[in-house]
Amino acid sequence: MFNKRTRIKELLENDTHNYEVTVMGWVRTFRNNQFIALNDGSTNNNLQVLAELGKFEESLLKRITTGASLKVKGEIIPSLGKGQKIELKANSIEVLGDSDAEKYPLQPKKHSLEFLREIAHLRFRTNTFAAVFRVRHSLAFAVHRFFNEKGFVYLHTPIITASDAEGAGEMFHVTNFDLINPPKNEDGSINFKNDFFGKATNLTVSGQLEGELAAMAFSDIYTFGPTFRAENSNTARHLAEFWMIEPEMAFYDLEDNANLAEEFIKYIIKYVLGNNKEDLDFLSQRLSKEEKQKPQNERIEMSLIEKLQFVTNNNFERLTYTEAIEILKESNYNKKKKFQYLIEEWGVDLQSEHERYLVEKHFKKPVILTDYPKQIKAFYMRQNDDGKTVAAMDILAPGIGEIVGGSQREERLDKLVERMKEMHISTEELDWYLDTRRFGTVPHSGFGLGFERLVQFVTGMTNIRDVIPFPRTPKSAEF
Ligand code: ATP
Numbered sequence: 159m160f161n162k163r164t165r166i167k168e169l170l171e172n173d174t175h176n177y178e179v180t181v182m183g184w185v186r187t188f189r190n191n192q193f194i195a196l197n198d199g200s201t202n203n204n205l206q207v208l209a210e211l212g213k214f215e216e217s218l219l220k221r222i223t224t225g226a227s228l229k230v231k232g233e234i235i236p237s238l239g240k241g242q243k244i245e246l247k248a249n250s251i252e253v254l255g256d257s258d259a260e261k262y263p264l265q266p267k268k269h270s271l272e273f274l275r276e277i278a279h280l281r282f283r284t285n286t287f288a289a290v291f292r293v294r295h296s297l298a299f300a301v302h303r304f305f306n307e308k309g310f311v312y313l314h315t316p317i318i319t320a321s322d323a324e325g326a327g328e329m330f331h332v333t334n335f336d337l338i339n340p341p342k343n344e345d346g347s348i349n350f351k352n353d354f355f356g357k358a359t360n361l362t363v364s365g366q367l368e369g370e371l372a373a374m375a376f377s378d379i380y381t382f383g384p385t386f387r388a389e390n391s392n393t394a395r396h397l398a399e400f401w402m403i404e405p406e407m408a409f410y411d412l413e414d415n416a417n418l419a420e421e422f423i424k425y426i427i428k429y430v431l432g433n434n435k436e437d438l439d440f441l442s443q444r445l446s447k448e449e450k451q452k453p454q455n456e457r458i459e460m461s462l463i464e465k466l467q468f469v470t471n472n473n474f475e476r477l478t479y480t481e482a483i484e485i486l487k488e489s490n491y492n493k494k495k496k497f498q499y500l501i502e503e504w505g506v507d508l509q510s511e512h513e514r515y516l517v518e519k520h521f522k523k524p525v526i527l528t529d530y531p532k533q534i535k536a537f538y539m540r541q542n543d544d545g546k547t548v549a550a551m552d553i554l555a556p557g558i559g560e561i562v563g564g565s566q567r568e569e570r571l572d573k574l575v576e577r578m579k580e581m582h583i584s585t586e587e588l589d590w591y592l593d594t595r596r597f598g599t600v601p602h603s604g605f606g607l608g609f610e611r612l613v614q615f616v617t618g619m620t621n622i623r624d625v626i627p628f629p630r631t632p633k634s635a636e637f
């Protein structure tokens with residue numbers, strides 16, 4: 159058996175010494191031909207390995223370079239050096255894999271996030287990305303834990319779908335046609351009858367419609383899977399491939415929905431505050447340094463950790479779209495024309511600058527906006543009695559903007575069909591969806607939370623490309 163090793167995190171957490179261990183990891187630095195900083199990804203703190211002078215062959219020492227992988231056996235002893243309580247006095251060192259120091263792209267110095275994005279296959283080996291992806295892991299784990307504790311069923315919705323009616327975003331086509339010469343109809347359009355699925359298919363933009371079907375049997379379900387949008391917008395908060403969490407609950411109205419979303423966000427943030435302290439401290443310091451580069455008036459006042467604690471300790475602000483429009487209209491930003499899109503009338507869709515004004519300048523905390531104009535929202539949202547608005551909710555977070563989009567669903571068959579006709583959505587294609595309203599329909603609600611936006615919020619990373627291992631964005635699908 160090869161894998162008889164102790165993780166570095168475990169060693170550093172343990173204060174005792176004078177015992178034998180085996181560790182394996184990658185060299186971060188090698189100083190004075192004696193001190194190896196070894197990292198195995200379990201923590202950002204390296205284990206200092208002491209290779210006593212004269213004990214090892216010169217030919218071996220030459221191979222201990224940044225990026226090389228080692229297996230070290232030795233004894234844990236109290237450290238004389240500053241910065242660590244213990245170190246490993248090596249008895250044997252085996253180089254598992256060499257790393258040519260001249261060619262290794264990660265030098266022991268600070269690299270820009272942009273440069274690291276180009277070498278995303280190696281960036282896990284930096285402190286910043288190691289912390290980000292360990293936190294991402296913990297958040298994903300907390301998502302499953304939260305729903306499991308609440309009795310929700312985890313539902314795997316399809317990634318390839320034929321329904322194009324949701325209107326959530328531009329879709330990627332899925333086909334195995336020869337792209338040079340696909341079969342055509344008489345009118346010149348592509349004839350999908352002979353395509354793999356016998357019809358036009360695409361990558362899913364949301365698992366919601368299928369989620370609703372299952373909620374009509376299990377009461378409470380959630381999905382957590384990849385979602386695709388051919389967004390041609392190159393922003394710091396949009397990816398072409400991202401992960402979405404979509405709970406769907408029977409017997410929930412919009413208020414129940416908002417309550418669940420708020421409880422959920424607080425729960426997962428509390429989970430990482432409790433379990434990822436070391437990484438969050440590191441990311442918090444990283445962000446503070448980054449903030450210091452900005453002019454005083456653009457800096458965020460709270461540290462990352464303070465921001466997260468603030469979110470878990472305070473209620474989200476709740477207000478209607480109509481109330482938000484009034485605030486925006488009356489705002490200095492609107493009056494002094496500081497918004498790119500001025501708010502002039504009720505009914506307009508909010509731009510991210512407006513959302514950010516509300517959360518960052520006005521309320522200074524997460525905001526749940528409800529009851530949007532029906533013209534700017536999807537067909538399945540429940541129509542309010544005023545005839546103008548639907549029971550929608552968006553949750554907006556400081557620094558990110560929209561993090562959750564959700565609604566109470568229209569459970570009344572006649573109202574739903576009427577709205578679909580108004581919006582030219584085929585009731586035949588979605589007949590299976592309408593069946594839920596025909597057979598035992600109930601008030602129900604759900605929401606979608608973009609996982610990467612949550613990871614951004616929690617880690618303080620400003621670009622969404624830095625919180626997913628291998629980002630897919632316009633003109634980029636490397637690795
Ligand atoms: P936005 O206005 O920010 O584009 P949206 O209204 O298109 O968002 P929804 O369709 O409501 O978003 O999707 C639900 C959630 O999925 C959003 O609240 C957001 O967190 C996330 N999301 C949407 N589009 C993307 C994307 N391209 N990349 C990453 N996350 C996204």
Ligand code: MN
Pocket residue numbers: 326327
């Ligand atoms: Mn969008």
